[in-house]
Amino acid sequence: xxxxxxxxxxxxxxxxSFVALMGVYESNYLRxxxxxxxxxxxxxxxxxxxxxxxxxxxxxxxxxRYTADLRLTYLLPDRHRVAASExxxxxxxxxxxxxxxxxxxxVGGAGPERELDRCWARNMMLNKWLEYCAERGHxxxxxxxx
Numbered sequence: 682x683x684x685x686x687x688x689x690x691x692x693x694x695x696x697x698s699f700v701a702l703m704g705v706y707e708s709n710y711l712r713x714x715x716x717x718x719x720x721x722x723x724x725x726x727x728x729x730x731x732x733x734x735x736x737x738x739x740x741x742x743x744x745x746r747y748t749a750d751l752r753l754t755y756l757l758p759d760r761h762r763v764a765a766s767e768x769x770x771x772x773x774x775x776x777x778x779x780x781x782x783x784x785x786x787x788v789g790g791a792g793p794e795r796e797l798d799r800c801w802a803r804n805m806m807l808n809k810w811l812e813y814c815a816e817r818g819h820x821x822x823x824x825x826x827x
Contacts, residue, residue, distance in 0.1 A: 697797065697798065697801050701801075702797065702800055702801055702804065703782070705801070705805060705808055706777075706782035706783055706784050707781065707782055709782070709784070709785070709804060709808050709811065710776070710777075710781050710782050710783040711781075712808065712811035712812060713776075713783050713811055715811075715815055716729075716739075716811065716814060716815055716819060716820065716821045717739060717821040717822050718821075718822030718823060720749075720776060720778065721778050723739075723741050723744075723749060723776075724741050724744070725740070725741060726738060726739070726740045726741075727739045727821040727822075728821075729814075729819040729820050729821050731817050731818045731819050733817075734817045734818075734819070735755040735756055735757055735758075736755065736756040737753070737754075737755060737756075737814055737819045737821065738752075738754050738755075738756060739751060739752070739753050739821045742773075747777065747779045748775055748776060748777055748778065749775075749776040749778070750773065750774070750776075750786075751773070751774040751775075752771070752772070752773055752774070753770075753772045753774060753807075753810075754769075754770065754772065755769060755770065757769050770806070772785050772786075772803075772807060772810075773785075773786040774786060774807065783807075784800075784804065785800075785803040785804045785807040786803075
């Protein structure tokens, strides 16, 4: 199995390039696999509750032969309404099974930045969030995996 330690981290040497962005996508894939297990077998919704942290929810929105569209979100308790929860962050992602890449997709309107800069910011945020979730002890896989 390939681990993140085995990756060439070209994005650290030349940030914001297309090649570097693909390295972040690969790192995202590996980080999600560490949390959720075998990504080719993802289906439905998976939930992780960890004491002292928000509920983490991973949902498969659509599956195709080589891709899957996913949603990763935190359920933040709504202090004003007991039964309601807010979803923040709420990221849509595309999983590329054959290439072993995970891309954070756009969820809002386009800003003045270049598309490559927007992709870079979204995917670095996802990368750090996945790292944080793992450090907090979240597990979105079978109990045997984590």
